[in-house]
Amino acid sequence: MKTAGKTPKQTEFETEALPHADLLYNYALRMTNNAADADDLVQETFLKAFRFWDKYEKGTNIRAWLFRIMKNSYINRYRREAKEPDTVDYDEIQNFYTSIRDETADSGGAQEGSFDALLDDDVATAIAGLPEDFRTVVILCDIEGLTYEEIAEFLDCPLGTVRSRLHRGRSLLKVKLTRYAKDRGYAIEG
């Protein structure tokens, strides 16, 4: 083990990869909804990234490269633990427009202050409960502030897919938050 001085690889990795730890940590935190799991996922991601640093093509999007390593790590950990693929709940999607229409008829849609009584934990749990594909784009766009173009590059998918997943993710989130608020007896302003 080296304890003094840095190799060129270490210096390069420190300069190019480590500054993106914040982005990866926030993604991991919202995907797992657990700080300890997020911590493990970030460490595992950087460990793999460092080991395979020679595979990174210089000048390409380092954030996308790191994100893909993390996403693969997440899949390996959580999908295998669940012993079933994490897929979109198509029944939920199929009922989506009906739900939205019903909720809208009940509440007049989400308005300023509609969910103010909910706790931050409720919001984090609602996001963590979204289907993985929708959760990912909501986290990357609404929490991390990435552009559609960068999200499309991260996920290797068309811009239109990013847009439609965002729309569905936010809409599902609204349904979940409305249910939470009603379950807790909070009035939804109409």
Add this chain to the structure above:
Amino acid sequence: MNCQECVERITPAVDHYLRGSEKVWFEHHTLHCPPCRQAFESERVIKQFIQQRLPMVALPESLARALSALLREGGYLGVSRVSPYQVVQYQAIPH
């Protein structure tokens, strides 16, 4: 613009991607169409609510230290965290 065309633009409108005539067109339609205006407002409020309630958090100090140690030790620290299966899986990823 009809309602279908408007609905397809709600998400990019919420994220401030509409420009020029498309933006004007969208604003004109939502001004005169209460259901589309409500759908736009609803998505805008959800986005704003997420941003307010779940802002970016700083990297924990303990994690920053662990990452520095990982780098200092040349990637050998925490070797037991990654199973051979996971490494094989990773090597298969195109990037």
